[in-house]
Amino acid sequence: MSYLLALPYIIFMAIFGIGPALYALLMSFSKFSMGVPQYWAAGLDNYKLAFGDARFFQVFGNLLEFLIVSVPLGIGFVVLLALLLDMRPGRFSSALRLLYFIPGAVTGPALVLLVICILDPTISPFGPLFKAIGATNFDALVFPGSLPFLFTIMGFFSGAGMWIAIQHGGLQGISTEVIEAAELDGCNAWQKALYIKLPLMRPYIVYQTILIFALNVQLFVEPQLLTSTWVQANVPPQWAPNQLAYSYAFDVGNFGAAAALSLLMVAIGLVGAVVLIRWSGFFKLEG
Amino acid sequence: MMTRQTATNQRAPGRLSLKRYVGDLGIIGYVIRLAILLIFAIYFVVPLVWLLFATTRDPTSLYSSWFPLTFGSIDRLVASWTNVIAYQNGEMLLWLGNSIRYAGLSLLGSLAICIPAGYILAIGRFPGRRVLLWLTLITMLLPVSAMVLPLFLELNLAHLINTQWAVILPAMFFPFGVYLSYVYYGASLPRELVDAARVDGCSELRVFWNLALPLARPLLGLLAFISFNANWNNFFGPYVMLNDDKLYNLPVGLN
Numbered sequence: 262m263s264y265l266l267a268l269p270y271i272i273f274m275a276i277f278g279i280g281p282a283l284y285a286l287l288m289s290f291s292k293f294s295m296g297v298p299q300y301w302a303a304g305l306d307n308y309k310l311a312f313g314d315a316r317f318f319q320v321f322g323n324l325l326e327f328l329i330v331s332v333p334l335g336i337g338f339v340v341l342l343a344l345l346l347d348m349r350p351g352r353f354s355s356a357l358r359l360l361y362f363i364p365g366a367v368t369g370p371a372l373v374l375l376v377i378c379i380l381d382p383t384i385s386p387f388g389p390l391f392k393a394i395g396a397t398n399f400d401a402l403v404f405p406g407s408l409p410f411l412f413t414i415m416g417f418f419s420g421a422g423m424w425i426a427i428q429h430g431g432l433q434g435i436s437t438e439v440i441e442a443a444e445l446d447g448c449n450a451w452q453k454a455l456y457i458k459l460p461l462m463r464p465y466i467v468y469q470t471i472l473i474f475a476l477n478v479q480l481f482v483e484p485q486l487l488t489s490t491w492v493q494a495n496v497p498p499q500w501a502p503n504q505l506a507y508s509y510a511f512d513v514g515n516f517g518a519a520a521a522l523s524l525l526m527v528a529i530g531l532v533g534a535v536v537l538i539r540w541s542g543f544f545k546l547e548g
Numbered sequence: 549m550m551t552r553q554t555a556t557n558q559r560a561p562g563r564l565s566l567k568r569y570v571g572d573l574g575i576i577g578y579v580i581r582l583a584i585l586l587i588f589a590i591y592f593v594v595p596l597v598w599l600l601f602a603t604t605r606d607p608t609s610l611y612s613s614w615f616p617l618t619f620g621s622i623d624r625l626v627a628s629w630t631n632v633i634a635y636q637n638g639e640m641l642l643w644l645g646n647s648i649r650y651a652g653l654s655l656l657g658s659l660a661i662c663i664p665a666g667y668i669l670a671i672g673r674f675p676g677r678r679v680l681l682w683l684t685l686i687t688m689l690l691p692v693s694a695m696v697l698p699l700f701l702e703l704n705l706a707h708l709i710n711t712q713w714a715v716i717l718p719a720m721f722f723p724f725g726v727y728l729s730y731v732y733y734g735a736s737l738p739r740e741l742v743d744a745a746r747v748d749g750c751s752e753l754r755v756f757w758n759l760a761l762p763l764a765r766p767l768l769g770l771l772a773f774i775s776f777n778a779n780w781n782n783f784f785g786p787y788v789m790l791n792d793d794k795l796y797n798l799p800v801g802l803n
Contacts, residue, residue: 262751262752262753263668263673263674263752264674265752265753266672266752266753266756267664267665267668269660269661269664270661270662270664270726271665271680273661273720274680274683274684274687274721274723276702276721277699277718277720277721278684278687278721279687280698280702281690281695281698281702282686282687282690282694282695282698284697284701284702285690285694285695285697285698288694288697288698341584342584342585342588345584345585346585348573349571349573357585360589360593361588361589361592363593363596364592364595364596365777366777366780367596371599374602375595375598375599378598379595379598385598386595386597386598418591418592418595421592422592423773423777426770426774427728427774430732430766430767430769430770431731431735433766434732434735434736434766444572448572449572449573449574449577450571450572450574451573451577464734465731465735468727468731471685472688472724472727475685475689476688478689479689479691479692481691481692481693503691503693506691506693506694507693510693510697516697519693520694523690523691523693523694526689526691527686527689527690527691531685531686531689534685534689544678544681546670546671546673546734
């Protein structure tokens with residue numbers, strides 16, 4: 262009977278998740294000439310090609326830096342904002358929550374325009390701020406060492422609102438009795454947030470950590486924006502592994518190598534996820 | 549006169565009412581909270597306002613204006629929007645309609661699939677449960693660039709390429725939503741309630757329909773929000789699966 266409720270999902274996962282994934286695995290051992298696959302013909306060549314690429318260790322190194330910066334900062338600030346908004350429920354908090362969410366709707370060409378203009382101190386609305394920290398031109402802001410932070414800030418801009426809404430959903434699930442009991446015991450707003458709400462948010466924080474990690478491993482849009490033809494930023498055209506995979510597939514037409522690299526990314530993502538899931542007991546049933 | 553009297557009376561013990569106003573946040577806490585929230589509001593909103601104003605200004609003034617957040621002129625705004633709407637013989641509105649339809653249908657389908665799945669993963673004990681959770685994770689880790697060719701071939705086999713279903717069906721597979729439903733039910737559905745219903749002879753299906761689904765209202769809103777947003781911004785799917793520009797959605801059309 263349990264299977265009946267999960268059945269539609271199992272079917273869709275088989276068709277649109279696992280099926281394509283297995284085909285990607287097959288592709289990673291296949292040779293592509295003029296877009297026509299010869300299955301199993303490549304052996305391990307695609308993996309060798311990926312490992313042997315001079316950019317390979319560079320892009321994974323970049324990714325590692327990005328993950329170290331973006332995962333803790335992203336989660337920390339989302340949880341902070343969600344808790345602060347929750348201290349005073351009301352119209353002001355609801356309005357801010359909506360406001361934080363709006364940037365998520367900006368994509369495509371508008372996002373390119375936005376990023377380029379915001380990062381150019383001569384026209385940016387934050388120009389005075391940038392000049393105050395000594396950045397008078399684009400290159401003073403956009404350089405290799407700043408990229409993990411820039412991509413984090415860009416990702417947070419468009420994604421944080423959604424996560425704040427999710428954490429808000431989690432906070433609303435906390436029973437009012439628990440909060441009232443804490444108030445009777447003399448907890449103030451800050452103590453309630455730190456000692457009552459934060460521990461009870463744990464499942465949602467774990468959820469966010471796992472998903473942010475899974476999403477950020479696939480970093481693509483943010484570095485791609487900075488390498489668009491409009492900008493002369495000194496950003497390498499393939500900064501993240503996903504860009505390199507994309508380049509294999511669509512610049513060179515080597516879908517095999519793209520699949521091999523993607524599967525290596527999945528493997529790395531899985532290692533991180535296994536650690537998180539084991540440590541947090543995310544898959545354990547309550548009670 | 550009366551009202552003014554009461555107003556002054558209320559204001560009279562000034563320190564006390566300020567204390568009452570800031571409540572259990574404390575005065576310093578109140579200020580810190582407000583400051584952090586407003587700083588982030590600036591971070592999120594100023595670029596948007598700038599973008600909005602940019603549509604009202606002519607290109608040279610973007611560089612020359614002494615203050616970056618200036619409003620240009622209404623004429624400019626009208627001209628910009630007329631340009632956008634007239635772009636590609638008014639196909640813009642068609643794309644808008646497509647965007648709404650794709651996102652709406654994907655949303656309904658994905659919710660119908662992921663809520664029961666998340667629920668049963670959170671409360672059910674059945675063989676294969678962990679496998680399902682792991683597979684969900686793996687599919688989320690797969691980059692779109694690796695999935696796009698297999699998906700294309702699959703949909704081609706089913707003769708669905710260049711139909712709206714080539715965009716909608718893959719979008720109905722929504723592992724993020726399954727995990728969110730899983731967390732939601734795991735954290736906020738009391739197990740005793742489920743067990744009691746089972747003891748009373750409710751079938752799993754009835755427990756879900758009469759107990760779990762009504763409790764899921766906040767979850768439903770959240771999922772709808774996320775799914776719609778994801779599909780509204782879907783670029784890669786329509787870009788690869790469609791080649792008739794009458795079927796494009798906004799992100800692909802505007803590109």
